[in-house]
Amino acid sequence: MGALDASDASVLDPRRRTLSTILVCVMAVLAVRLFWLQVVRHEHFAKLSYSNQLQRERIPAPRGIIRARYGEKLVANTPVYQISVLPNRASRRRELLALACGWLRLDPAKVESDLDAWMKRYADGREMTVVQAANKEQISVLRENRELLSFFRLAMRPRRFFPEGALGAHLFGYVGEVTDQEIGGSGGLERGDIIGRTGLEAAYEKYLRGVDGIRIVGISVEGQQVGEISGLMDGDEIERLGGARPSVPGCDVYLTIDLALQRAAEEAFQWERGALVAMDPRTGEILAMVSRPAYDPNMFIEGLSGDRWRELFDDPARPMFNRTVQAAYPPASTFKSVTAYAALVNGCITEHAYQRPCLGGLLFGNRYFRCWQAKGHGSLALAGALIQSCDTYFYQLGEKLEVDDLAAAARLFGFGRKTGIDLPSEVAGVVPDRAYLDRRFGKRGWTKGLMLNFSIGQGEILTTPVQLCAFTARVANGGKRVEPHVVKEIIGAGGETAFRPDVSAKPDPSIDRRALEIVRGALRGVVENERGTGRAAAIPNVAVAGKTGTAQNPHGEDHALFVAYAPAEDPTICLAIVMENAGHGGSMAAPIARRVLAAYFAEPEGPIAPSAVATAGRR
Incomplete structure (x- = not known):
């Protein structure tokens, strides 16, 4: 028995030593690993643990x-x-x-x-x-229940x-x-x-x-x-x-907005619907821009309910609609400057030639086209026709001009295409030419009679207020191209210039300078001549040139239009005004231009002469 025990012990001792060695090795590995984790890598894992709470x-x-x-x-x-x-x-x-x-x-x-x-x-x-x-109610709820609503x-x-x-x-x-x-x-x-x-x-x-x-x-x-x-x-x-x-x-x-002029324009434009654009014709800088009706954007600070949104967008007056670039109107008699230019460059008229006298209208085929002056204007040359805004004179130019020639002149002055102003949603307007009329009415579906309407800025011709102002700028600066813009400069957070537009006026060799100067001279007479329809825009000490317009509106009262630039000899400002359903441009829109120009030049408005209202007529 004792011998067996001794034999068993001799067998077990190597096994115990092996197990002991393995156990010691494992303990050593664990000790080294713990030392590595807890001492060598202590800082790393402390940070990692902390980051889990970040x-x-x-x-x-x-x-x-x-x-x-x-x-x-x-x-x-x-x-x-x-x-x-x-x-x-x-x-x-x-x-x-x-x-x-x-x-x-x-x-x-x-x-x-x-x-x-x-x-x-x-x-x-x-x-x-x-x-x-x-x-205030939401803020109060969260502050009073801070502990309960800790997830907010x-x-x-x-x-x-x-x-x-x-x-x-x-x-x-x-x-x-x-x-x-x-x-x-x-x-x-x-x-x-x-x-x-x-x-x-x-x-x-x-x-x-x-x-x-x-x-x-x-x-x-x-x-x-x-x-x-x-x-x-x-x-x-x-x-x-x-x-x-x-x-x-x-x-x-x-x-580019002049805040003082913007305030003056907003105050002057006391009408429910319409637009006003003021621009420097030398650079294309927009000086003031008004669209009516307006809205107060501060209402967006706390957000709008769905009902309030629907109320705004369903409002028939469309207060969210930027009429300066999105609304298109017939240019009415303001377009007569383009018709006059087209007739001159195409040889249809000369500066001093008289057309058939105006007796209150013109019979074309079986249709009678009326002049705004029922008693007629008599015999007129080009300057007198523009000054008095005689429809009959321009009907006759419409008879002589080809539709594509008038369309080409209109496009030359920027009608029918976007101005490129740095605002979204601008529309291009419409300039009808032969291809347009063929598409709309068919090749045999339209007649020369449409040209009589086009010649006075009625019919299918449509323009925006900013486009009308850009056209006026081109007339004012002698035919140079300028791009309307509202941003003068953008400065980064570090004071660096991030953006600055090109404001150079670009001469256009396709402009007939002589024909344009004839038109410019007549436009000065619109405001200065005793028979001019735009006399209500006159201000003391500054020569103003302009053109009135009254756009026929099949859905209600006519729209009143007026374009102007000043000083007439070396313009630094031009205006375009459209007043929806206001009536006559000479009596409604021209006085607004007068107030804006007076503010710009820091001149007193002076009283409007009764004769100026009388000659404003319906154009």
């Missing part, structure tokens, strides 16, 4: 300021409270989230649906904006503000929150982002929109923010969370 937070960049030509703020930023949801915490408290949505006047189903989609898109727990500009975050953010209210509203445009379709595209837009929707806000979005920043914040075990993390993580670890960087504000956009 959250990436976006710092919205303020949009750039829109300023008038001398630096006055036209569109700025104002602080508002934005409500966001912290997805990771909110997703675990769905019942409370739904209750809170009710308190905040939010749709619980939509918030939950958006939250689910957000968490699938962004797994890093970044907050989701649910209210762009909180009202209330933060101050910059929001668009318009110091001048409705002034220039259509020009500046408005901003809005991105849609689901716009999120996640190449532009890097996220829910809650604000982008330009109309006007300059949309046209210059890439300049006005800044670059959002990123900050890394610490989160306590209760889920509350404990402050911004700085200096505790190296670059690689911060990059793992999306990177930390300061926000960069958008560029400041300086406009």
Whole structure:
């Protein structure tokens, strides 16, 4: 028995030694690993543990300021409270989230649906904006229930503000929150982002929109923010969370708008519907721009209800419609300058030749085309016909001109195509030529009688107020091409020039300077001559040239039009005015031009002579 025990012990000893050796080796490996993890890599894992309590937070960049030509703020930023949801915490408290949505006047189903989609898109727990500009009631709810509703975050953010209210509203445009379709595209837009929707806000979005920043914040075990993390993580670890960087504000956009003149134009244009455009004919700089009816874009600060949106867009007056670039009207008698030019360059008339006398109209075929002056104007040459706006004279030019010749002259002065102004949604207008008429009426479906209407700016011819102003500028500057624009310069956040347009006037060799000078001389007489239809636009000490127009409107009262430039000998400003359903251009639109020009030249308006109203007639 003893011998067996000794034998067994001799067999077991090597096994014990082997197991002991293995155990010692394992313990040594574990000890080395623990030493590596707890001592050598202690700092790394401490940081890693800390980073698991961090959250990436976006710092919205303020949009750039829109300023008038001398630096006055036209569109700025104002602080508002934005409500966001912290997805990771909110997703675990769905019942409370739904209750809170009710308190905040939010749709619980939509918030939950958006939250689910957000968490699938962004797994890093970044907050989701649910209210762009909180009202007092919503702010009060969150502050009074801060502990209970810890998954909501209330933060101050910059929001668009318009110091001048409705002034220039259509020009500046408005901003809005991105849609689901716009999120996640190449532009890097996220829910809650604000982008330009109309006007300059949309046209210059890439300049006005800044670059959002990123900050890394610490989160306590209760889920509350404990402050911004700085200096505790190296670059690689911060990059793992999306990177930390300061926000960069958008560029400041300086406009060509003269704020004093804009105010004067807004005050002068006291009419329900229409538009006014003032421009420097030497450069194409827009000095003032008015569209009626207007709206106050500050109403967008707290957001609009669906009912209010529908009310605005269903309004028959169309207050959101920028009539300066989107509305097309017959140019009426303002177009007679083009007809006169076309007749001169095509050899249909000479400067001093008289046409058949005006006896109140013209019989063409079996149709009688009436002149606005029922008793007639008698025998007139070109200057007298423009000064008195005699329809009968221009009917006769329509008889002599070919439709394509008139269309070519109209296009030469910018009709029928977009001006290229730096605003969205501009329309081109219409200049009918033979091809257009053949398409619309068929090759045998129209007659020469249409040319009589075209010759006085009626019929299918359509133009926008900005196009009408660009045409007037080309007449005023002797035929040079200038491109209307509203942005003078864009300055980056660092003070650098980000954009400056080309404002040089480009001579056009295709313009017949002699014919244009004949027309220019007559347009001065429209305002200065005792028989001129535009005498109501005259101001002391400044020579004004212009042309009245009254556009026939089959749907109601006629539209009143007036174009002008001054000083007549060396113009620095030109105007185009359209007043819907206002009646006669000479008696309604010309006095508005007078007030704007008086403000521009700092001259007293002076009284309008009774004879000026009388000669304004219906044109």
